[in-house]
Amino acid sequence: MYSVPVAGLCPQGSYGIQDSLRSGFTSVKNELLPSHPLELSEKNFVLNQDKMNFSTLRNIQGLHAPLKLQMEYRAARQIQRLPFLQSSNLALDTLRGSDDTIGFEDILGDPAQSEMMGEPHMMVEYKLGLL
């Protein structure tokens, strides 16, 4: 399920060239190991929490409960705006119960305030399969 990045093949900088100033020289170690102890755990935090909650629910109430809930999650995840616009994910938040809590992910790195935006026409054409 996890793809192993190969050094030199997919540089993270813009224009496809390795951005030495921001990410350092290319090396396999750089791309395989996380540079910060929290990087991996933070990337998968919501997933891991959901997994834990679902497995507890399965143990308490049986298989039907997480199945039904996951179906609702899948439906809620599909309610999105156009590809280049940030959507509020209100239904997903309500299902998870995080609609009345504030955490660091609401204050820092808000995608609505990000400096980079995708090219709108390209993204919509890609989504509709016209590209």
Add this chain to the structure above:
Amino acid sequence: PAAGFNFDNAARNAAFDGLFEGGQTPKPMKTGTTIAGVVFKDGVVLGADTRATSSEVVADKMCAKIHYISPNIYCCGAGTAADTEKTTDLLSSNLTVFSLNSGRNPRVVMAVNILQDMLYRYHGQIGANLILGGVDCTGNHLYTVGPYGSVNKVPYLAMGSGDLAALGILEDRFKHDLELEKAKELVRDAIHAGIMSDLGSGNNIDICVITKQGVDYIRPFQESEYKETRKPKYKYRPGTTPVLTKKVVPLKLEVVEETQQRMDTA
């Protein structure tokens, strides 16, 4: 781009550490502190000093270390100044939303649980040592939360770099069910011991008394005797400088041109 903490620069920063001899990356502002709390008969007394340091330099002489969480809960913070501020702000917002949703005053255990979850998630990278004190429907409580998420419930407490000195005073004179004035004196003396014996603590002492009737946030409770007399504005009253001689030379002005301009009073 994912929301939340951004680790893009972590590799670059780690490379910087070895590059400059002696580490020239700016150090975060720590509160290198003495904070203390005591449970007394009618509530909780929290005390803190007011110095914030950035390595060897005093960054803030009048730093407010006792943060508001909810009308009946206050929190003292030691550790990295920004971390304690932001964490207590987030905690306060969450508790406010909860109390609006449910119509109840938040309890101290709720604050402690939220903090514990939040700090454990970040495995100690958020450097916040907090003392939470409050009065709720179940009684008067005093808790400490460490940066890795450890929680301790105690009747008297001191944290920060000056905690050993403060704890000495508290261990010696603490008794259960103290009176208000005695409790305030005890906390004041504990913080004073921390200020005298620790370089990271100093300047004034703030005290916050929380009872069922309300909160009394006394800032400053005691000012240090090394206050300076520098004023932010230099304004002297006329006559401060004595006048020695006076010479008046009238300027002769000639009228060259005179014009009249109507004022627009529409």
